[in-house]
Amino acid sequence: MHDLPRRAVTAIVFVAFVLSGLMIHEYGFLLLMLVIHTGCLWEYYRLVSSQQEYSAAQRRISTIYSITAGTIIFYLLATGFRFLPYVNEYIYFFTIPLLLGFLVVEMLMKSTFPLRNAGLNVLGILYITFPLSMGVFFPYAHEKGAWFPERSGLMLGIMLLVWANDTMAYFTGSLIGRNKLFPSVSPGKTWEGFAGGLGSAILSGWLLSQFFHQFNTLGWMTVGAIVAVTGTLGDLVESMIKRNAGVKDSGTILPGHGGFLDRFDAFIFCIPFVFVFYMIVLLLK
Numbered sequence: 193m194h195d196l197p198r199r200a201v202t203a204i205v206f207v208a209f210v211l212s213g214l215m216i217h218e219y220g221f222l223l224l225m226l227v228i229h230t231g232c233l234w235e236y237y238r239l240v241s242s243q244q245e246y247s248a249a250q251r252r253i254s255t256i257y258s259i260t261a262g263t264i265i266f267y268l269l270a271t272g273f274r275f276l277p278y279v280n281e282y283i284y285f286f287t288i289p290l291l292l293g294f295l296v297v298e299m300l301m302k303s304t305f306p307l308r309n310a311g312l313n314v315l316g317i318l319y320i321t322f323p324l325s326m327g328v329f330f331p332y333a334h335e336k337g338a339w340f341p342e343r344s345g346l347m348l349g350i351m352l353l354v355w356a357n358d359t360m361a362y363f364t365g366s367l368i369g370r371n372k373l374f375p376s377v378s379p380g381k382t383w384e385g386f387a388g389g390l391g392s393a394i395l396s397g398w399l400l401s402q403f404f405h406q407f408n409t410l411g412w413m414t415v416g417a418i419v420a421v422t423g424t425l426g427d428l429v430e431s432m433i434k435r436n437a438g439v440k441d442s443g444t445i446l447p448g449h450g451g452f453l454d455r456f457d458a459f460i461f462c463i464p465f466v467f468v469f470y471m472i473v474l475l476l477k
Contacts, residue, residue, distance in 0.1 A: 229324045231452030233262045235442040240312045242437050245304040257297050258313045261290045262321045270328035323463045346406045353419040354458045356396040357389040364388025378431040393420040419462045426461025
């Protein structure tokens with residue numbers, strides 16, 4: 193816990209940045225998510241590069257195409273209904289040529305292991321681009337591309353629940369953690385920490401229900417539980433990727449927190465599951 197002051201300062205600055213992006217304007221929200229997406233995707237490709245048989249030139253070409261394709265796919269999936277209304281739902285089919293392009297790039301570069309390389313690159317799109325694009329797509333209406341600020345409140349709620357879970361899991365695990373949760377992947381995580389984070393997320397869900405009305409009280413508490421479970425899985429998956437790459441942090445851009453992927457691994461994993469829960473709630477109404 194020696195780096196707690198540095199973590200706290202970074203968290204305060206970052207919360208201010210996130211709140212400004214969510215609340216000021218729809219383009220601020222888009223820019224916020226685009227920055228998060230690009231940072232996470234860049235770090236992911238750095239982490240998996242050790243598993244790819246590339247020369248220095250091939251790695252540069254692969255990274256440039258991967259980031260470019262990922263950014264275009266993110267933009268298309270996230271904002272197609274708002275900024276490209278005439279394309280409508282067919283916007284999703286425009287992503288297929290970009291995904292097939294990963295195979296073409298490997299072929300043109302005459303890679304030693306083209307399928308493995310392309311598979312890891314496409315996985316980055318599925319792991320990072322698709323979930324984060326859902327986070328931007330969600331506040332828009334299907335028919336006219338209208339902006340729904342109250343729906344962006346759900347994204348803020350998810351972030352707050354992730355932070356509540358992470359913070360309490362960190363403190364509980366540091367103070368009373370004894371039983372390892374998944375030692376082969378993340379030796380520092382404990383069942384006690386998970387329980388503390390779960391309780392904190394559920395309680396925070398109840399608190400959020402007093403201010404945000406996308407769900408009722410039980411719904412928000414359920415979202416808290418979903419965030420705690422899927423967020424922990426997201427942490428473990430990122431730990432697995434880092435362990436495979438032989439590094440402790442995905443980056444160094446956020447003092448006390450590591451990189452973008454270290455900060456948003458749980459958030460990325462939570463979005464699809466909360467989105468599914470939201471759609472189920474709508475169908476049951």
